[in-house]
Amino acid sequence: MKSARTPSSLRPRAAKPEHPLQWLIDPVQDDPTFVLKAWFGGRTIMLNGLHQLFLTTQGEPWQGVLVCTFHEHQASLIAEFPSLRSHPVLKKWLYLPESHEHFERDARRLVQLVRKRDPRLGIPPSPRKKKTTVKRIRFGDRL
Numbered sequence: 045m046k047s048a049r050t051p052s053s054l055r056p057r058a059a060k061p062e063h064p065l066q067w068l069i070d071p072v073q074d075d076p077t078f079v080l081k082a083w084f085g086g087r088t089i090m091l092n093g094l095h096q097l098f099l100t101t102q103g104e105p106w107q108g109v110l111v112c113t114f115h116e117h118q119a120s121l122i123a124e125f126p127s128l129r130s131h132p133v134l135k136k137w138l139y140l141p142e143s144h145e146h147f148e149r150d151a152r153r154l155v156q157l158v159r160k161r162d163p164r165l166g167i168p169p170s171p172r173k174k175k176t177t178v179k180r181i182r183f184g185d186r187l
Contacts, residue, residue: 094166108142117164
């Protein structure tokens with residue numbers, strides 16, 4: 045007797061749960077260059093091929109928004125957003141902790157800067173490493 049189960053290829057996939065910081069993604073997702081990538085346990089908002097903001101909810105010090113920027117732009121961003129600080133682990137980026145009293149306000153303002161293509165925001169992704177091909181030798185093959 046055959047099983048009544050449907051093949052796994054025909055079963056609907058479970059929908060991915062919405063990210064807790066989805067409200068920060070919504071204002072930019074209509075941009076034609078928008079890409080949202082799962083990245084190191086969080087989500088990175090990309091526009092024009094650049095990482096703009098990294099949204100993470102994994103507990104301190106990974107609970108909030110990381111601003112993808114170069115060191116030369118950090119001082120001006122901190123002057124505009126006093127709630128930003130250098131990330132304690134990933135020092136090359138700025139961090140807006142979700143626990144900060146002005147988190148929602150400042151996170152929305154950062155998204156607005158992303159939408160306006162502020163040149164202080166955005167870093168290119170690291171180039172992908174080429175995979176080295178390993179030639180497998182079977183037992184009995186001649187070298």
